[in-house]
Amino acid sequence: MSEAIIVAHEVSVELGGNPVLAGVSLTASRGEVVALVGPNGSGKSTLLRCLAGLQPVTGGHVTVLGAEPVDEAAFWRQVALMGDEPAWYPGLTGREHLELMAAVHGESRMTADEALELFGLDGRADASPLNLSTGQRQRLHLAATLIRPSRVLLLDEPERGLDAAFRTRLGVLVEEYAAEGGTVVMATHDPELAGRGRRMSPTGQLTS
Numbered sequence: 378m379s380e381a382i383i384v385a386h387e388v389s390v391e392l393g394g395n396p397v398l399a400g401v402s403l404t405a406s407r408g409e410v411v412a413l414v415g416p417n418g419s420g421k422s423t424l425l426r427c428l429a430g431l432q433p434v435t436g437g438h439v440t441v442l443g444a445e446p447v448d449e450a451a452f453w454r455q456v457a458l459m460g461d462e463p464a465w466y467p468g469l470t471g472r473e474h475l476e477l478m479a480a481v482h483g484e485s486r487m488t489a490d491e492a493l494e495l496f497g498l499d500g501r502a503d504a505s506p507l508n509l510s511t512g513q514r515q516r517l518h519l520a521a522t523l524i525r526p527s528r529v530l531l532l533d534e535p536e537r538g539l540d541a542a543f544r545t546r547l548g549v550l551v552e553e554y555a556a557e558g559g560t561v562v563m564a565t566h567d568p569e570l571a572g573r574g575r576r577m578s579p580t581g582q583l584t585s
């Protein structure tokens with residue numbers, strides 16, 4: 378039996394007095410990809426935020442890497458979260474953002490130039506992220522998330538803005554991350570991407 382890296386046990390969350398998650402359980406092991414699927418508003422992002430220690434639970438419990446997730450530096454050194462678009466640094470190019478991530482985290486999984494090539498950004502490496510297209514900015518965000526070492530990858534709709542070819546490549550990258558021993562939980566509306574992992578729904582209903 379593989380090592381359980383993420384355990385959510387009967388997690389409940391209320392937001393604004395409304396139940397958003399009602400007794401959701403999830404386990405993700407080392408080397409596993411779990412895809413959170415379900416309609417808009419079903420609680421995928423909320424569950425991811427619980428796993429990231431950003432959303433307190435009203436019932437149940439969560440452990441990540443054997444401890445309760447906490448919004449602290451030691452936790453984020455092991456856990457990479459890709460959610461909403463980050464605030465890009467004014468005056469830094471795309472390449473410089475990647476160099477910054479690689480330098481700060483150390484032992485990066487690839488160089489900035491390798492990441493630029495892998496994410497199809499080599500032609501726009503010296504542009505400000507703000508001057509990239511929506512899909513190019515999403516690729517840069519993914520590159521910045523995947524260049525750094527981590528043991529857990531939490532992705533919230535990573536396919537947003539990506540063209541079909543790159544969505545397929547993203548699926549391969551996620552599988553490779555897991556094959557290297559990482560654990561991935563990703564919320565997605567893309568059926569092909571969801572098919573890369575074990576599908577589960579925060580409502581417990583899998584429609585297809």
Ligand SMILES: Nc1ncnc2c1ncn2[C@@H]1O[C@H](COP(=O)(O)OP(=O)(O)OP(=O)(O)O)[C@@H](O)[C@H]1O
Binds near residue numbers: 392419420
């Ligand atoms: N701050 C908040 N206060 C009250 N309700 C909230 C808040 N944030 C989210 N919700 C509600 O919680 C529910 C779950 O939202 P969540 O963003 O987790 O869904 P989701 O499955 O990720 O949706 P989507 O597919 O649209 O991204 C929704 O009904 C949403 O309206």
